[in-house]
Amino acid sequence: MGRMDKRVAIVTGGAGYLGRSHALHLASEGAAVVVADLADGSSVVEEIKAAGGKAISVITDVSDEDSVQGMVDATLSEYGRIDALLNNAAIVNGIQKPWTDISTEEWRRNIDVDLTSMFLCCSAVFPTMKAQSYGRIINISSGTVVLGFPNFLHYVSAKSGAVGFSRALASEVGSDNVTVNTIMVGLFPHDLPGIDIETVTQQCVAMQAIKRVGLPEDLSAALTFFLSEDAGWITGQSIAVDGGLVRTGG
Numbered sequence: 001m002g003r004m005d006k007r008v009a010i011v012t013g014g015a016g017y018l019g020r021s022h023a024l025h026l027a028s029e030g031a032a033v034v035v036a037d038l039a040d041g042s043s044v045v046e047e048i049k050a051a052g053g054k055a056i057s058v059i060t061d062v063s064d065e066d067s068v069q070g071m072v073d074a075t076l077s078e079y080g081r082i083d084a085l086l087n088n089a090a091i092v093n094g095i096q097k098p099w100t101d102i103s104t105e106e107w108r109r110n111i112d113v114d115l116t117s118m119f120l121c122c123s124a125v126f127p128t129m130k131a132q133s134y135g136r137i138i139n140i141s142s143g144t145v146v147l148g149f150p151n152f153l154h155y156v157s158a159k160s161g162a163v164g165f166s167r168a169l170a171s172e173v174g175s176d177n178v179t180v181n182t183i184m185v186g187l188f189p190h191d192l193p194g195i196d197i198e199t200v201t202q203q204c205v206a207m208q209a210i211k212r213v214g215l216p217e218d219l220s221a222a223l224t225f226f227l228s229e230d231a232g233w234i235t236g237q238s239i240a241v242d243g244g245l246v247r248t249g250g
């Protein structure tokens with residue numbers, strides 16, 4: 001028995017570096033997984049199926065209301081319910097720049113994809129979760145929010161919004177047995193064009209209590225916990241999973 005048996009989980013950004021790992025892990029815990037990404041998630045679906053799990057890929061632009069509704073319709077048509085939503089999609093490539101170099105267009109796009117998407121996805125899944133009297137939502141934020149990391153102002157602003165969004169939404173949906181929590185993700189280095197990943201990695205590992213680089217699997221236990229029945233009495237919370245990079249809480 002997995003902790004997500006008979007559950008249906010949507011993972012936005014599920015074709016990405018961390019999203020792939022999250023999708024595989026939730027499937028290994030028994031969930032039927034919807035890999036929702038602007039990019040093609042079919043290879044993630046194949047990996048899940050090869051391991052004996054269930055998954056579909058739905059090309060989705062999380063910043064577009066109609067596209068998000070399409071993601072929900074496809075999920076319901078395939079699996080008939082939605083138990084868990086992992087709002088993980090974000091613009092991560094090419095975002096490192098001094099704040100004076102961020103154009104208004106870039107600012108708006110980041111807020112749209114990284115924050116407004118959470119509103120759109122939560123709004124689209126909520127009627128189903130309410131009808132089921134069951135739902136688990138995680139919004140992915142970032143340790144940069146607490147650190148006030150320089151040169152990511154649009155990103156940090158959107159990810160800060162995710163923390164308040166989760167807390168306030170939790171207050172409004174708790175009576176429908178829907179929980180909303182935030183995971184403040186530390187540094188999980190991978191090839192990110194436009195980011196000086198070596199320097200950022202050195203800075204972060206030096207600040208971490210645990211002096212090694214984070215691996216995607218380091219996030220799996222927290223994700224499954226907050227998306228499972230086990231965490232039914234925990235909502236509106238932020239937890240950092242970051243090797244002790246941030247030690248002040250969200």
Ligand SMILES: NC(=O)c1ccc[n+]([C@@H]2O[C@H](COP(=O)([O-])OP(=O)(O)OC[C@H]3O[C@@H](n4cnc5c(N)ncnc54)[C@H](O)[C@@H]3O)[C@@H](O)[C@H]2O)c1
Nearest residue numbers: 013015016017018037038061062088089090142185187188
């Ligand atoms: N990797 C890290 O060090 C780190 C640190 C802190 C927070 N995070 C957060 O973790 C999450 C995953 O990051 P990652 O490192 O795997 O990055 P990634 O770029 O590998 O994954 C992001 C995914 O989001 C998708 N995406 C982008 N725009 C989209 C849109 N409009 N609609 C649907 N999908 C879209 C991309 O196609 C990609 O697959 C993000 O929310 C990121 O902010 C990552």
